[in-house]
Amino acid sequence: MATEIRVPTLGESVTEATIAKWMKNEGDEVFADEPIVELETDKVSVEVPAPADGVLTSVSAKEGDTVEVDALLGAIEEGAAAAPKKPQPKKPAPSHEGEEVEVKVPASGESVSEADVGEWLKKEGDAVTLDEPLVSLETDKAAMDVPSPASGTLKEIRAQEGDTVEVGAVLAVIVTGEAPAKANGGGNGAAGAAEVSGSGENRPSPREVAASGESVMEGDRKRASAELSPAPRRVVAERGLDPSAIEGTGKDGRVTKADALKAKAKPQQAKPAETRAPQTPRDLGPREERVKMSRLRQTIARRLKEAQDTAAMLTTFNDVDMTAVMELRNQYKDLFDKKHGIKLGFMSFFVKACVHALKEVPDVNAEIDGTDIIYKNHYDIGVAVGSDKGLVVPVLRDADLKSMAEIELEIADYGRKARSGDLKLEDMQGGTFTISNGGVYGSLLSTPILNQPQSGILGMHRIEERPVARNGEVVIRPMMYLAMSYDHRIVDGKGAVTFLVRVKENLEDPQRLLLDL
Incomplete structure (x- = not known):
């Protein structure tokens, strides 16, 4: 019986990953829960365990491939743990020196028919070894290296950087056999010996270094870069x-x-100033430069646009007077910290205010699935957290059942995990509504984009003292703009405005949260 290995769910905002490394080969014996392949996303790296005991009979996705959630990675034949390993196919080896071997564009998936030629890692006349990376190719799904099919000398390059080539097209020609010895120029035997001596590494001689600059x-x-995986x-x-x-x-x-x-x-070191004639603006270089967008960047751009096109997304705005919340924090911050071991922040107020508003306007806490609407009777609030690896959205489970202290402690814990890279995939799954705080970066106003399949997201912004009218007088108050983006397919304008007004009221009069009003 064969058991399929598939890409696990990687988080609501993550739909694909890159195959970083296979830890097992076809024919290897595997055990249930044993890590067999490592996947890499922009946010996390995750190891996929074997779903059963047996033998890895097939690998459907190679290292460097980009795969979507639930894509087939391979298969395990259960109950075959004691079976002999499947013999690995022998790599082709030329039978005669001087034979010409073509380097062709490999197949990289059923839906991929062409690729762009990236950087050539070797030039014509260079010695190459079997399986040594020769050139990088870029498809709309992944970047990959094409290895040398034989050892010998790179005789001819037929596809230049930037060319678009189809699967099976010839990229280059290799002549098998030992690489010809390089002339040492003038018969200097000592120099020639120096060029081939040493540790056996293919390092350039000082003469070659001087010639190439x-x-x-x-x-x-360059060697360190060549050792990296494509992503x-x-x-x-x-x-x-x-x-x-x-x-x-x-x-x-x-x-x-x-x-x-x-x-x-790293910042470039400043070069010593040189005495030269005054430059005209034209001498400083071209005013603009046209660079072809990579296939990967084209795909990212297309998918972002598709995500925007899926929902009928609108944004409604309001502002909130933060005076009451700030006074409440100042009054109880020391006591709160002493009792709970955490500072009282703004986010717990916003989470509680949003939960109360979601209960009144359930459409914002729902999602569309085909022709059905799924109403959520739980309130799992995603909180956007910035880290060095990018923006992640861990989820506060059952936020309606948590106290202010529990919310602050959990947010702080998620922040530490995000900075250290310890967030787990399950930490970022299953949110019903999201809060994003651009104010920590100084944002005054923004239109947040939906975290699909959710139907609403609240954008917080910086607190700024502004003049406002109160009881016929102009006074200075700490004000914050709020922005709520929503999917108009499921949330009506009245519902969106009502939601945002309730959030505003709950923050300007926090006692409403205590009294559940």
Whole structure:
């Protein structure tokens, strides 16, 4: 009996992942709950365990492939643990020196018929070894390296960087056999010996370094980049990072995509000033530059637009006087901290205010599933938390049953997990409504985008003292703009405005929360 291995749910805002590393090969014996493949998203890395004991009989997705949630990864034949391992296919090896072997575009999925040629890691005349990466290809789903099918010399490159090639097209030609020795120019035997001596690494000689203008450090960076998997290597290339300076947090110290996103480019050292003639604006370089959008970036742009097109999304605005909440915090903050071991923040007030409003306007706490509306009788509030790896939305389960202290403690715990990268997938699943606080970054006003399939999201903003009219007088009050984006397919304008007004009333008169009004 065969058991399928599929991509698990990765969180409501995560629909796909990259295959980072297979820990087992076809034919290997596996045991239930044993990690067999590692997946990588923009937010987390997760190991997929074996669903049963047996033998891994097939691998449907290769390292570097991008797979969607519930996609088939492979299959396990149950009850075959004692069976002999499936023999691995032998890699092709040329039978005669001097034979020409074509490097072709590999198949990378049923729906992928073409790719863009990225960076060539070798140039014509270079020596190559079997399985050594030669060139990177970029499809609308993933970036991948094409390995050398044989050892020998790269004779001819037929597809240049930026070209679009179809599956099966010839990228290059390799002549098998030992690479020809490089001329040492002028018959300098000592120099020639220096070029091939040493540790056996394919390091350039000082003469080659001088001729190419590349330093040994630059060569080390290129080798470090070549060792990365496709996803982090693409981030390194786009951001101009030094891969040898990135600390890897993956298995065996491997650099993950999240590590590359977290790393920051080092500032360039200032070069000594040179005496030169005054420059005209035209001498400073081109005013603009046109760069072809990568296939991966095209896909991201298309899917963001599709997400925006799915819902009939509108945003309604209001403002709230934060005087009462701020006075309540100042009055009880020390006592609250002493008793509960956590500071009393604004977010617990907003969570409680939203829960009360959701009970009055249940459409905002519902979602559309085909032609059905699913009304939620539980209140799991997602709270957007910023981290070095990006924005994540952990969920406060049953927020209506939690006290203010429990909410503050849980939010603080999620913040620590987000910064340390310890958030689990289940921490970010199942929310019914989301609160996003752009005010911590200084935002005055925004239109938050829905966290599908939810039907509403509240945007908080910075508190700013502004003149307002109170009882016929102009007074200064700490004011905050609120923005509520909603799916108009399920939430009417009246419901959205009512929801936001209730949130405003609950915050301006916090006693309403205590009295459940």
